[in-house]
Amino acid sequence: MNLSSSLLSSISSVRTKISSTPKMTKTPSETDVGGGASVNRKNQFRGSLFKYGSKSIQVAFKTGDFRRQVIFIGGLTDGFLATEYLEPLSVALDNEKWSLVQFLLSSSYIGYGTSSLKQDAMELDQLISYLINKEDSEGVVLVGHSTGCQVIVHYMGTNAACSRAVRGAVLQAPVSDREYKATLPETAAMIDLASSMISEGRGMDLMPREADPGAPMTAYRYHSLCSYMGDDDMFSSDLSDDQLRMRLGHMSTTPCQVIFSMADEYVPEYVDKKALVERLCRALGGAEKVEIEWGNHSLSNRVKEAVQAMISFIKTEGPKGWDDPWS
Known part of the structure; x- marks a missing residue:
């Protein structure tokens, strides 16, 4: 087969495979996930890639072809393949007839410093x-x-x-981004x-590089995250x-699960994690609480527990018929 025909064959393929970034690379292994399913951890997804908006960044990737979707929203610097639990989660969701959707926003990767929760919410609504x-x-x-949790709270x-x-x-x-930054x-x-920059009407101007060496950062977003x-x-x-309650109370009308890592490296040592997660769940209107002992921030060391908790919640709280949002 010549190069041209090989290229055409690749383009016409019905399925799209996205391989992992180096961050996700590890030796494939058999891992149990929710519902007793097993997945060979190749750090690969098969599904469809599509545009959900007019901006070049507004791209999404969906595994499975079901009419119920779980939308994953990552944190600062995240994009596709943000956490280790996404691949086994997609397999477990497939067993339950759900699709997993990962998507890019204007704030993805190094875009977070020049974006906002308002912008994230608008793009989530478009998706x-x-x-x-x-x-x-x-x-x-x-x-x-x-920080994807903040996007959800703001959007709702x-x-x-x-x-x-x-x-x-x-x-x-x-x-808390603020408590970590402090x-x-x-x-x-x-x-x-x-x-000072905000009071001078320069909230959208960029801060000095030392504010965040990893990404350009406006005065507004720095203040939003750190103050x-x-x-x-x-x-x-x-x-x-x-x-x-003022920040989170409106979530009381939405079934909610809080998964808190009890060894989260971004939570300062002085914070009483058990007391904090209890207060958060109460402010959210009685959210389901899941404490994962020794779990790190992304739960890369507790993938099985993460997937099992999410699948259990989704099976319980999933849609049982819903009103047309346009009516």
Whole structure:
């Protein structure tokens, strides 16, 4: 076969395979997942790649071809293949007749510093609209990792039309960016600078590189992530019960599961994790609490427990018929 015909054959392939980034590379092994299924850990997905919006970044990848979807929303610096549990989760979901959707936002990879929760919520709404109109979706469950949890909370507070399609939410590692950033020596001075820039009407201007060496960062987003009661400050241990209810209370009408890693490396040592997760679940209106002992931030060391918890919740809280969000 010549090069041209080989290329055409590849383009016409019905299935798309996305291999892992180096971050995900490991020796394949047999891993048990929820429901007793077994998956050969190749760190690969088969499914469909599609555009859900007009921006070049607005690309999504869906495994399975079902009318119920779990949408994964990663944290800062994340994109496709963000956590180790996604592959076994997709297999377990397939067994339950659910699709897994991973998607890129303007804030993905190094875009988080020039974006916002408002922008994330708008793009999430576009994705859900696509699934309703193009995939005839019967409903979605949102799974947030790290800062992705903030995106879910913000989105569900917007009352966007498509938010009615959300049948449940999983918050995995809902931890405070502010409390972690406060452990870094440069943070206090950078917060003062960001506040000054915002007061001068320069909130969308970029901060100095030392604010975040990994990504360009606007004064607004730095302030949002790092300042007390900034827009991203939803899960801090020093917020009062009233403040937590003000930030999270609207989630009480959405079935919610909180998966908290009891050895999360981004939670300062002084934080009482058990007390914090209890307060968060109460503020969320009685969310289901899952504490994973020795689990790290991304649960890469507790993949099986992560998948089992999510599948158990999704099977219980999944859509049992839902209203047309457009009516």
